[in-house]
Amino acid sequence: MQNPMSLSKKINNMKLLQNGCRQFITCCAATAITITLTGCANSPSWLPSSGPNYAQVQEVAKAQPGAGIQIIDVNDTVARKLLANQKQSLFSEKFNVPAQAGYVIGAGDVIEVSIWEAPPAALFGGGAIDARSGPATTRVTTFPEQMVSSEGTINIPFAGQIAANGLSPQKIEAEIVRRLKGKANQPQVLVRVIHNNTANVTVVGEVTASTRMPLTARGERLLDALAAAGGVRQPVNKMTLQLTRGEQVQALPLDTIIRDPKQNIVLQPGDVVTSLFQPLSFTVLGATGKNDEMNFEAQGISLAQALARAGGLQDARADAQGVFIFRFESPAALDLGGKTPAMTPEGKIPVIYRVDLKDPATFFVAQSFPIQNKDVLYVSNAPAAELQKFLNIVVSTVYPIANVINMTK
Secondary structure, eight states: OOOHHHHHHHHHHHHHHHHHHHHHHHHHHHHHHHHHHTTTTTOOTTSOOSSOOHHHHHTHHHHOGGGTOEEEEOOHHHHHHHHHHTOOOOHHHHTOOOOOSSOOBOTTOEEEEEEEEOSSOOTTTTSEEOGGGTTSOOEEEEOOOEEOOTTSEEEETTTEEEEOTTBOHHHHHHHHHHHHBTTBSSOEEEEEEEEOOSSEEEEEESBSSOEEEEOOTTOOBHHHHHHHTTOBSSOGGGEEEEEEETTEEEEEEHHHHHHOGGGSOBOOTTOEEEEEEOOEEEEEEESBSOOEEEEEOTTOEEHHHHHHHTTOBOTTTEEEEEEEEEEEEOGGGSOOTTOOOOOOTTSOEEEEEEEOTTSTTHHHHHTTOEEOTTOEEEEEEOHHHHHHHHHHHHHHHHHHHHHHHHHHO
16 A cells, blocks of 8 residues: 555645646747747747848847948849949940051061062063063062061062051052152052961950961951850850950950940950850858859849749748848948948958848839849748747647646646
């Protein structure tokens, strides 16, 4: 038979256990109510989360005043300013140089000079008869090939030193004829380029075969140089062409050059065309359909496109008012109101762009807001999602305790 004192002690222990369980459940319920009322701003740190919620991001500037982080609400004015700031100079604006008329000879080119004399040939009478002139006795004298000197001149018998650098073959011919007047009988001159060593364009980078393309009187253009190198090795919409002319350097997406014929400019001697494959990407985190690093085209994408590629917002988790873009922004793109926030060593300002997709007008702004390389697109959890996570933890803990209480009754 069981000792009455022992039985009484067990009953008291069970009552204490019941009271403790009830107090725990009451505390959990109070915490859940607090989370709901405060919008999760003070939600327990031990709750699992993919990142800060809307209220926590709101407080970041106040909590870290020395960090210089700027929080900017995205609207039409902000989007327009960003677009204007990142607008690239076009080739037609940067390299607005008229095309040279015809081919121009430079120092180092190898040329051949032929001179015809009408009969009776006096100065160059020992030349060969030109069979193309028919039965007449017109004679032609072809001089040995010669390279234009470093001083930019060539040497012609009885005409002396002739300036050739920077002149077209036609102008050199006219100068030789002028020099031979009174010496040769009705001279006619032909200057022919044998080796073009100066008027070239260099094509390098992500092309099939790097090359030096000679320029002709036709006036080769940018896409001609790309074709001479065998084309690009990567998709057109991911390629950028960079043109270097002297100390000027400018780049444009290849797709822009193809769509706008004005950007397919005439090349100049010494130009360097570099085909660049620079994968641009942004990172998506938080309550979206897919968390990933995503590449985008060289001509850029908008915020609306970025959200679509990320699978949109998760309807069960996302806070449509808590869409954020984290970016190191150029000061020229911001209206700082005279303030000078802390900058990175590269001269950038850490900025959080805040997007409210609850506002229908924001969807129009999202179509023009530009996404930049290395942006972080983050969608925070809604307060109800935080509450749901907490309640799941409570339920998974309370059920076993409730079963113990029932067993003790």
